[in-house]
Amino acid sequence: ALALKLMTYEPTGAVVASPTFGLPEAIGGTRNWDYRYTWVRDSAFTFYALMRIGLTEEAKSYMEFMYKRCQDLNEDGSLNIMYSIDGDKELPEIELNHLEGYRGSRPVRIGNSAHNHIQLDIYGELLDAIYLYNKYGNPVSYDMWCIVSRLTNYVVNNWRRVDMGIWEIRGKQQHFTFSKIMCWVAVDRGLRLSEKRMFPCPDRNKWLETRNEIYEEVMTRAWNPELRMFSQSYESPSVLDSSLLIMPLVFFISPTDPRFLDTMNRILRSPGKGGLTANNFVYRYNTLVVEDGIGGQEGSFSMCTFWLIEALTRAGRFDKDKLGRAEVIFEKMIGFVNHLGLYSEEIAQSGEFLGNFPQAFTHIAFISGKSDRVQPGSCSE
Secondary structure (H helix, E strand, O other): OHHHHHOEEOOOOEEOOOOOEOOOOOOOOOOOOEOOOEEHHHHHHHHHHHHHOOOHHHHHHHHHHHHHHHOOOOOOOOOOOEEOOOOOOOOOOEEOOOOOOHHHOOOOEEOOHHHHOOOOOHHHHHHHHHHHHHHHOOOOOHHHHHHHHHHHHHHHHHOOOOEOOOOOOOOOOEOEHHHHHHHHHHHHHHHHHHHHHOOOOOOHHHHHHHHHHHHHHHHHHOEEOOOOEEOOEOOEOOOOOHHHHHOHHHOOOOOOOHHHHHHHHHHOOOHHHOOOEEOOEEOOOOOOOOOOOOOOOOOEEHHHHHHHHHHHHHHOOOOHHHHHHHHHHHHHHHOOOOOOOOOOOEEOOOOOEEOOOOOHHHHHHHHHHHHHHHOOOOOOO
16 A cells, blocks of 8 residues: 555656566566556556555545546547656657666666557546546546546547557557457446436437447457457457456456356466466466567566456355465465565566566555455445
């Protein structure tokens, strides 16, 4: 909790993904990024964690920061995926070739070229945060509702587009399943907010139709009936991605739905058997088979490990074996926190921290996973 508070820039309310840059995802590797910015995705999840642990003032400040960003939309009605702590949009990426990098990990980059990416999932995270703020924080204003309506209509008109996805690939744009799910979340939360507050919603029928259409498309185009799993993208039907553990956490699907359970069980397999879990550490995807335009290797992704814990916990309400597995993985992750109670972005099989440190995403997922262990399914719809 303190780590998240310290990653909040008090003058504006912005929340950085991490206070560091250039710390590698593999020692000597090329996956070295600058995380000293506020991503809409990361900070929206941070907002939810702040609300859960009672840091309401910080949550309110973040909402004010995003309100200002939403008053300065791009010409096409879109948001940028990330901003500086002062709200700047232009964050050019520069390689500092005169620096050796941490333990020879080059290049060292400042800035981040992902700032001009198309990542459609950000609208789902943001509108979910606004919905929860209305429910557990302060009732949103009519002006905020107008922003919600505008962003929801943007999603309705653009959800069919390809994008770069949650992992910010630097290769070919695709129809990423995670992005489609979060587009569904965006429209769903817009509908729910209009109903709860009785806000005017002239496009309600179109929103309902779109929400249904997205759901049906994910269930048909993202589902691989032969492998019994949801795929990373429509274009890669055999590629597994642990970001899809989010599905029951945002109430897209039941944690006990056979399709989700089959997907989760496949993620639980070792990489050698087509899975993404090694020694209870979860990887984002298999970098040996995915052309992400970056190259190199990486460690296990701690946020995804905590998402697995949360998904297992929710499924464990009806299956004690899954609840037991969640306990085992959680206790192992507790053992890898450092002496200050902090986590990095990734963890190597040796237990060494990798990636930028500390990372907000990891601590957010830890708080959510821990809360669900106390009261499974405590995240309210």
